[in-house]
Amino acid sequence: MFLSRLLDPVKSAAREAGAELWHMYQSGDFQQQQKTDSSPVTSADLAANRIIIDRLSELTPTIPIISEESNLAPLSQRQDWPRYWLIDPMDGTQEFVARSGDFAVSIALVEHGWPALGVIYWPKEDVVYYASRGHGAFKQQRNLINRISVNNHQPGDRLKIAISRRQPLQPIVDLLQSQDEVEYIALGSCSLKSCLVAEGKADCYLRLGPTGEWDTGAVHVIVEEAGGKILDSEFFALSYNQRDTLANPDFMVMGQASIPWPQLIKARRTERSLSI
Template sequence: MPDAEVDELLQLAKRVAVEAGQAVLAIYDKGDFESYQKDDDSPVTSADYLANDIINQRLREATPDIPILSEENQHASLAERQTWDRYWLIDPIDGTQEFIARSGDFAVNIALIEHNEPVIGVIFWPPGQSLYYASKGQGAYKESPGENRRIHVRKLQDPRQSTVMIAISRRQARSKVMNRLCAKRVYQTLPLGSCSLKACFIAEGKADVFMRLGITGEWDTGACQCIVSEAGGQILAADFEPLTYNQRNSLENPDFVVMGDQRVPWRDIIQYHKE
């Protein structure tokens, strides 16, 4: 895509993410929402559906030629999806459990995938009024009250010995992750909610690594991958193979790892074994 078109689509995604996020925040502040259980036993709320409606409507109005793949939409078959050169990849609320639990750790994710690669990533964290965004080759950025800056992963003073800050899920036993890490390193932990916020904290240097064990969808990593990559980090499957987009019948991700400073010997630190 020409740079001008990329920037236009990035600005659109930013506006839409903020609009949907502010609508979600209004519901969150009032505490007036309905919760449901999906077929896969994961939770969804009336706020997820509202955010999804806003995002779908705005993107279809502005870009009727670009298909939308959202967690909360009916999903097209692989045969149909393989005809898409580019598409929007949406998670209306990443961290629905955190929304329900009122931890504040939830976000709106919008990515643009082109030729099976995230080229635009936008993540809006409503309670923190923070907007993280990136486009391929143009760096990663954060906008929040009193702040508008380019962000980078943290550079460890000694990549082979410095203490590593691990972002860990509030909903997952600490030992489940720590048992898969090299015991020779020193670690600190940072409890957080949604996948996307952990990735953003790594992108801006507040944490160094995050290992996700369990079911996620491609919409959980699309925007994150663009932002983290442009900030100098990397997202890979936990066996260090690349994540894929729109190339399989299933839209589920494998277990994956978000890594900051690329000088760190992550393959030595992460001793992954699939349960």
């Protein structure tokens, strides 16, 4: 009941933040700078961040908030939090700057170390993906709501893999055990590619390179409620709020459980996955 009561106000907060992003995107009235890790941040990210934090603080004053665009509390302070909000006010800042429209608002509630509620809003398409643990995953476009599930992939079907518009393809190709019957689907935003898997438009998404826990929190519950899995590059579960930084290892978003994923995708250990 607690999660179900939160869904509508969280969807509203995501839409409000997304509307502000879309206004600034269309007007071009935003400033860009680089963070210390050389990734871009814009005044639009910060405006959406303020909206979401204000709305969540009003909704649940006692639940702490972790955001990509806010200072991170030390692990000693946050490691015993029973629940917290985990947000990315704009997933896909590079897509925002590049004018592709493939950016999204991401809001998750993490309970006892695992995502329990997730909302993704895509302003360009006015689409909300959402889920709460144990209650299924859904896609809402305007007033039309449909339950979503991973693709019913059959033996012999072409494997559909979601890929980034901005990253080279070859590292992804190198992870595949076979190159036969593969179709690549390019889209921006980490969370939107994961949602492609959740709604059955792609069978998997292989993510290489830096991401944070805010990139997977909301989609994690959406993908799992749709029948899929998100695992690291060694086929182990991701973890949340366990380390000083919130950096993710490389990860895989996988659809239908009956697909023999270890026979299709090479497990690999990386320095990043070993260090976190």
